[in-house]
Amino acid sequence: MYKKIFFTLLVFSTSIMMQAQENLGFGQRKEIISPEIHADNSVTFRLLAPLADSVSVTGDFAQGHNKMTKDADGVWSFTTRTLPSELYTYAFTANGLQMNDPNNVHYRRDVASTLNVLLVGGGQADIYKVNNVPHGTVAKRWYESPGNKTDRRITIYTPPGYESGNTSYPVLYLLHGMGGDEEAWPTLGRATQIIDNLIAEGKAKPMIIVMPNGNVAQEAAPGESSEGFYKPTFRLPNTMDGKYEETFIDIINFVDKNYRTVRNKSGRAIAGLSMGGFHSFHISRYYPNSFDYVGLFSAAIMPNENAKSSVYKNIEDTLLKQKQNGYKLYWIGIGKDDFLYQANTDFRKKLDGINFKYAYRESEGGHTWRNWRVYLSEFLPLLFNQ
Amino acid sequence: MYKKIFFTLLVFSTSIMMQAQENLGFGQRKEIISPEIHADNSVTFRLLAPLADSVSVTGDFAQGHNKMTKDADGVWSFTTRTLPSELYTYAFTANGLQMNDPNNVHYRRDVASTLNVLLVGGGQADIYKVNNVPHGTVAKRWYESPGNKTDRRITIYTPPGYESGNTSYPVLYLLHGMGGDEEAWPTLGRATQIIDNLIAEGKAKPMIIVMPNGNVAQEAAPGESSEGFYKPTFRLPNTMDGKYEETFIDIINFVDKNYRTVRNKSGRAIAGLSMGGFHSFHISRYYPNSFDYVGLFSAAIMPNENAKSSVYKNIEDTLLKQKQNGYKLYWIGIGKDDFLYQANTDFRKKLDGINFKYAYRESEGGHTWRNWRVYLSEFLPLLFNQ
Known part of the structure; x- marks a missing residue:
């Protein structure tokens, strides 16, 4: 009897797999591998679509629609050139219909877009x-x-050994952009993999990374x-009107109360991309003696002139206060x-005008996660070294 | 200048949204809502596909393909009957091509299937x-x-107040089925929502829930x-050959060392679905004085007669030992x-034969997450009450 039950389970699992194949709208049991990353870092994409008249693949590996071609089995494919590691x-x-x-x-x-991912190494x-x-x-x-x-949801990374030890760790507050939430940096940003790898290589200090939700109208990610x-939706109410900056102290208090942290500015960094750069700029000014390390990644620097919140008043005064208090790194x-290139150029002129020191990194490309992952990879090793 | 930059950001966000629309392969800026859950708990699905000849929707709300109809704007739709809350x-x-x-x-x-979800409340x-x-x-x-x-990855739920308190909590070890991993119960099983809600209603005791990966050939989820x-893939090596059961003590040791747990069998439960029921059955026997609460959800009870591991030897002896040691709940x-209905019937006869007490819950339906969520909802309130 036991053998029979085990056999039944195997038959069941096989039927599940067959069903999965049939869900493709096709009777054949052909195993499709897609994407296939070749030894030379070219990539083949494949789609079983015998009834389709045209199939293409779009992605950030190349511009526009890359036409795929159909083989005798109804499998469409396209192979890229050798791709840079990304x-x-x-x-x-x-x-004409986009699909995953x-x-x-x-x-x-x-x-609101959900796209497939692939990673080309090397x-x-x-x-x-x-x-x-x-x-x-x-x-x-x-x-x-x-x-x-x-109550609001938050993503918190604690470094290897945190739970079993007694050490206090410095904290990076890492902020997302417009349309993001507490899941953006861990997924699109690969922040937790980056910090794991940098710590393992001895290139970054072990630290806690706090990834809050910057949309105060939202308790948590969708x-x-x-x-x-x-x-x-891309734009939410109250994302850039001062409320987040004003209430950021709630996050710092929570983290300092619930984690073994270095509870002064030498143990705190704040960085963010786009809207998160805006938030990092304003939060670091608004709490001018709280962060020794500030990172502005493709930052949407300046508020609307009509912004009413007191957060956005006296910008130069608070920058001067921040300068006077001292800080270790201000990274743009x-x-x-x-x-936002011109806006950042104008902003740097403003900083130059008050002799506010900063490190400047100009990269190729635009307003993309590709750049923000690179910036994070370069920024983390500079933190908490002094 | 500031106003101009803010304006640029708005234009940018609008262009992102337009691009998202264009990614649908269609020039029109029509906002599609899908799924739309109506007040009477019927649901309308919609897909903008002006070039398609036929579109249908499949799902566990109804059998087979439900044909959708096209309107003048190229939007296909289908409205279900009133659906039970699920x-x-x-x-x-x-x-002919399945898509999300x-x-x-x-x-x-x-x-290996990724499907959209919707939740009908009430x-x-x-x-x-x-x-x-x-x-x-x-x-x-x-x-x-x-x-x-x-090192292996694991999902751990700690109840509200855990981090800020000093209380020790009982632990439920909750195991997934074949093809699952440490992400199955938190996603498909809604385990963390279920326990949050039951604790809030006073229907379940605050507890830690440990959701490991039962495929020892796999360090972590794909x-x-x-x-x-x-x-x-659905089947992995070494999932039901004894290795997981033998090394389960590593998980218990980790949890007892790293969390404030009740470190005896009155503070431990183990439950699982399908293959996880198999594991729960064998682990609770193999460590016969470790769990006061056992839950077998649609369990694939019995090992292959040819299974070589010592885990699967002396099944009746270890059950008798477990009975002799005592336990509070054995839930099937x-x-x-x-x-697996017949297999479970045979198994119950076996338990009856040695006067091994159990609670029995027979539901409608088959081998589905729908049942496993219900079983978990009913099982949790029975734990750690005595």
């Missing part, structure tokens, strides 16, 4: 991989925000709050093609 | 929702498994280990249509 996103378009790759279960959501992206190194813990928690009269499974990174 | 999965098929809903960013992966599924209640912490950690000579972004749940 984490890429892509999608198919079959008969049914043979790739790995996705990233960016605002270079920059090796630091984005999960490698055989000690891994920190990634926790999704909720903290009380009296300033927002609610699907993770009582609002349920709704469709995310921007891509040459970024639509 | 967490549903679905996909579209356009011109581009207007729904909420997905669940089950082995009944059973309310306990699967994130509600306005205190939330526990969900951590992804790595533990050392000397028995497997590697995409979360150094194996990178590969395509998952199975659906009437489950392919």
